[in-house]
Amino acid sequence: MSTDTARLPAPDTAYPITLPDGSTYKSAAFLKAVIDHPRIEVGEYTYANAFDPPDDWAARLAPYLYDVSPEKLVIGKFCQIADGVRFVTASANHRYDGISSFPFMMFSLDDPTERPSMPGPGPDTIIGNDVWIGDGATILPGATLGDGVIVGANSTVGGTIPPYSIVAGSPARIIRRRFSDEVIxxxxxxxxxxxxxxxxxxxxxxxxxGNVEALAALA
Incomplete structure (x- = not known):
């Protein structure tokens, strides 16, 4: 049965949880409200948790994504990101198609973008809606996680993960699909x-x- 009296906080609320003593719980934040980064897009109501809340949530979650990076990190709505999750975006990459992977361009006195050691632009990292990423998981450059994916704690996830899959391990593999193809x-x-x-x-x-028919009726 639907709950007519239920409400959600405004999606632009930075810290949406109020403790019984009236104080604000700073360990959980709606990311859309606390991240202002030109290469990060976050949907409404997606939150992250950190037991030691950072001053800079973008740097905590995606430390290799710079203002001038060519790639983006795109996260959908209503995602749940546990403590210790890290998005290793494409700008973290070194060239590894030659003899050495050493990033000479990082220490160059010249324009680093013109150095032979500069890797080419990498792909965006895309996270769908209603994705739960467990404690300590690492999302690799260019990963695409479909809607409804669940990522096990301490997993390392790359590639494309189909919607409503449960993945775990390092490297992560699909444990099972949450529903049948028809239900998905x-x-x-x-x-x-x-x-x-x-x-x-x-x-x-x-x-x-678990009643998809009831949800479909509301839709």
Whole structure:
């Protein structure tokens, strides 16, 4: 049954959890509100957790993504990013197609972009909607995680992960799909993360439950 009285905080709230004593819980942040980085795009209600909250959430999560990097980190809506997760984006790469991988351009007195050791631009890293990334996981350059993916703790994930897959390990492998192909197609069609916030809040039971038909009826 839908909950008509449920509400969500505004998506531009930096720290959306209030503790019983009235103080703000700084260890969980809506990333869209706390990240201002030209190469990072984050959807509404995606949050990250850090037991030692950083001053710079972008640097904590994606330390190799620079303002001048050619690639982007794109994260969808309603993602859940646990403590210790790191996105190793393409600008962390060295050339490894030749004899040495040493990054001479980093220590050059000349224009580093003209140095032979400069690697070419790498791919964007794309995270879908409603993705849960477990504690200490590492997401490699150019990884694409589909909607509804769950990443096990301390996993190292690269490549393309299909929607609603559970992956774990280093390197990560698909443990199983969360639903059948037919159900996954229906969930992608429903795309509850694109509903208005008040509708999402009132449909919490259906979104978190296992009755896809009930969720489809609300859609």
């Amino acid at each position: 197609a229906e969930l992608l069609r429903i795309a509850w993360w694109d509903w208005p916030p008040e509708k999402i809040a009132s449909a919490e039971a259906e979104i978190c439950g």
